[in-house]
Amino acid sequence: MFPGAFFKPIPPEPDYDWENIPSPAECGEGLLDPTTLSSQIAYRGSYRLQGLPGALERPLLRETVARKLAQAADILPKDWSLLLFDALRPLSVQRALYDQFRAAVVRQRPELSPRELDEVLDEFVAIPVKRLDRPSPHATGGAVDLTLCRGGIPLDMGTGFDDFTALAHTRALEGSCPAGLETARDNRRILYHLMASVGLVNYASEWWHFAYGERQWAARTGHTPIYGFCPVCDN
Numbered sequence: 207m208f209p210g211a212f213f214k215p216i217p218p219e220p221d222y223d224w225e226n227i228p229s230p231a232e233c234g235e236g237l238l239d240p241t242t243l244s245s246q247i248a249y250r251g252s253y254r255l256q257g258l259p260g261a262l263e264r265p266l267l268r269e270t271v272a273r274k275l276a277q278a279a280d281i282l283p284k285d286w287s288l289l290l291f292d293a294l295r296p297l298s299v300q301r302a303l304y305d306q307f308r309a310a311v312v313r314q315r316p317e318l319s320p321r322e323l324d325e326v327l328d329e330f331v332a333i334p335v336k337r338l339d340r341p342s343p344h345a346t347g348g349a350v351d352l353t354l355c356r357g358g359i360p361l362d363m364g365t366g367f368d369d370f371t372a373l374a375h376t377r378a379l380e381g382s383c384p385a386g387l388e389t390a391r392d393n394r395r396i397l398y399h400l401m402a403s404v405g406l407v408n409y410a411s412e413w414w415h416f417a418y419g420e421r422q423w424a425a426r427t428g429h430t431p432i433y434g435f436c437p438v439c440d441n
Contacts, residue, residue, distance in 0.1 A: 207283055212399040213392060216377050219410035222425040229339040230346070230420075230434035237294065237347055237438065239264045240272035246279040246287040248355070252367060253292060253299050260298030260441055265290045268347040268433055271418045274404040275350065281400060282354075289360055291351040291367045291414065295344035296439045301334035307370060329411050330370040340421065341435035343409075348420040348433040351412070354397050363397075364390035367414055376413045 241247050241264070254261035267275070279288055304327070311318070311326055318326065327333075332342035343349035354361045364387050365374045372378060376398065379391035394413050401408065401416045407426045409415040417423050419433040 208396055208400075212396050214395065214399065215380050216395055216398045216408075218377065219408070220426070222422070224421075224425065227421050227425050228430045230341065230431040232434035233419075233432040235268045235270060235433070237266040237436070238269040238272040240267055240275040240290070240293075241265065243272060243276035244279040246282055246284075247275055247290065248287055248358075249290045251291075252351075253295075253303070258299050258302045260296040262294060262296070265293035265350070266347065266438070267293045267350060268419060271348055271350065271406075274406060274418060275352075277404045278400050278406075281403065285357050287355045287358070289353050289355045291353070292344065293350050294347045294436060294438060295342075296441050297334055297336060297345065298441055300332060300342060300344070304331050304334045307331045310370075336435060336440065338435050341433075343415075343417050343420045343422065345435050345439040346420045346431075346433040347436045347438075348423065349415065349417040350406075351414045352397075352416070353414055354393060354400075361393045362390045363393055363413055365413075374412055376408050376410050378413075 241249050249265045251261065251263070251265070254263065275288060307330060308327055311323060351367060353363060353367065364379055365371065376394065379387050379394060383391050397413070398408055406416040406418050407423050409417070409422060419431065421431050424431040
């Protein structure tokens, strides 16, 4: 069904020199809805379903990223598909997510100092500010949150989308896999290697997050970011 390489352990994420990544050299590429390119790509619109202000009706991505998802969908067996949770994300949505997560962390871990709280927040949710030199991944149109489905049903990945715990880390099931999560481990491996095969890179804290053309992709590949802050997100 899949090449044997798709079942190999997910490798550790390399260390990045975040401070020396160049500012984006915006290429001017347009946006495209990847669901128009393949019947094996669907969109759930998680934040729109939650009623978050400014959430988009369609999953817009830079054209190259959308076409790479279509390439990935072509690799899948006919009864498999990609399900997108989120793509281009306006600042209003990012702000709502940040506020929700901050409130949850404060409630669950009241002992954290302000500095420790900022560190926890930084791992999972980008600060909702417009920074042209360091735009958040989803504000560039180069990042997508997604999972795999079979027969239209999302596969077991060990956690749900936006599960901001250590178990959501992409490699959390590698090494000594918790009993009963072997299938989820294999599903994560398939998703990871499928996305890597078309040139997308993963964010190590979130098994569902993949990107191309933005700062993490640039750090991983040694290139200059080609996608900057997308004006559609400016609300």
